[in-house]
Amino acid sequence: MKRLLEDAGVQRALSYIKADDDRTWDELMEFCVIPAPSHEEQLRAEYVRKKFLEIGLEDVHLDAVMNVFGTIRGTEKTGRDRPFMVLAAHTDIVFPMSTPLEVKVEGDKFTCPGINDDSRSVTELFTIARAMIDAGIRPYHDLVFCANVCEEGLGDLKGAKFIFAQEKKPYAFISIDNPVDGGIVWYGTGSRRYRVTVHGNGGHSFADFGFPSAIHGLGNIIARISEIEVPKLPKTTYNVGVINGGTSINVIAETASFLFDMRSDSQEELDRMEGIMRAAVKDCIEQENERARTRHGITEERYMLTAEIEQVGDRPAGTQPVDSPIIRAAWEAAELVGITPELRDETSTDANIPISMGIPAICIGRGGREGGVHTTSEWHIRDNDWKAPQRTLLCTLAMTGLEGVIEPKI
Ligand SMILES: [Zn+2]
Structure with missing residues (x-):
């Protein structure tokens, strides 16, 4: 982690994420008012697809269940069978089409159903991808950004299940989907x-x-x-x-x-x-x-x-050792950017699927302060929101590796 942090490109990307905070916020204001009940994420999927293209990700596409992907190619020179990891956030929200989505502002408090879960996290994918491209960071292994469908309720993790049902599976998976910025969900409650x-x-x-x-x-x-x-x-x-x-x-x-x-x-x-x-x-x-x-x-x-x-x-339920590299990376990265790491054990998330298959995976927190998740009075207060995506970038690079700086930790 220290070696990563000393790298000039990484430094530049971290500064970029901080400076990009207002733009990321503006994107959230646009994105969180787009309806997206589980199984009906098409409008959000289209928004993300356009954004991924605009950011300059490669191989931008949707799969059969409307998961959206965009890739930053690694520097690794292997042939066709390139290992890749996935950094994800989910597009669906728990609210039906009939729920009005409108941001209400009261002092420093922004209220809108789904403003955090998981809209905020999807916009963190944007800022992380932009920062890497701006800083010219190319990981060692391919990094695939993914806005996946059907995490909530009767969506039943359909998006994550589809990703891991493919013959070629990611070797690691990080989902941004926890209410505490330093939160790390490391096992799956079935x-x-x-x-x-x-x-x-x-x-x-x-x-x-x-x-x-x-x-x-x-x-x-x-x-x-x-x-x-x-x-x-x-x-x-x-x-x-x-x-x-x-x-x-x-x-x-x-x-x-x-x-x-x-x-x-x-x-x-x-x-x-x-x-x-x-x-x-x-x-x-x-x-x-x-x-x-x-x-x-x-x-x-x-x-x-x-x-x-x-x-x-x-x-499915599943667990992994609490001192696994992916968990340690998330922990150390949080400390380095100045947010408090915390092992969380309360949820069932997209990470359940890889964890139940023995593939290293975690679910980590999004930035800012939040509350009222899954209610129509869900709120967000901007509070160093950029730190969580900074942590996520460091943790992700620890898993992909960065040529000349660190080996992949998996
Ligand atoms: Zn969620």
Whole structure:
């Protein structure tokens, strides 16, 4: 890190990022008001594609899922099979198309849904790329900048999964996507998500009393799930986050559904919880049907409840040694630029995918002060915003290497 920092080109790039802070901010003001729910990132992808071209990145293109790429070629002289690493930030936000995106200013506080997560990080890709090109820095291995899709919610890491499903995979991956500027997420919390739907015959609440109700069955399942006991370590959690169903107050519900999210640092715990959830669905439906038979004398199969369980999310868990080069590089780089490094363990991020495959990866913080992430009152206060991209540049160069200065650390 010290050798990197003494290099004149690196010095110039670091100064550039600081001087570029206002332009990066202006880009954020443009970018964060572009709607981009997961799976609908086309407008943002187009913005990034144009920006990458304007900056002068090579091989600018979109892949089949709308991840956008741009490359700074390394100085390495190997043939076609060039190793490359990826520096990424995600284009999608948690807000649907209908959420108004407008920046409100109150004193030094800027409020807009998604202003930080992960819009700010995408603009940090721009400033880092510009700084490298301006300073003439060419890494040893190829460096690919990527604005990827579908990190959030039911996007289910589709963008990162697609990158790592290709035959030629990056040898390292850094995602900028943490609310704390010096934050380093170094392992992946696994999660699985399900939509459980209960179907019944329905009926009139008075005339058909006794027919099994999809909502009653659903309530029963949720009550059973709420009793699942989980360990504190490895941290394991679950949540029923959304319920839907029914037609009217005096109608026995025909359908009802809920979304269920469970997370753990251990695949075994995820397996165990999934087993309990599946058993709960089966038992509770059977219980409702049995009540209809014995108490109300309803015997015909067509009146009985059925349930389906659809998996809508799967983020693998994975870990790596905490003294891995990529983690140490992020730590030391943060100290060198004057932000406080901090190991973070709260999230499931795009880095889950490479980490679960044994490929060195981290998720690190974006610049400035922020809060209210994933709410419509998400805010940002400008506070040495340039330091985080300075750290990211140093950390990235430690992974790519810089000819005549340092070898790649992986
Ligand atoms: Zn994010």
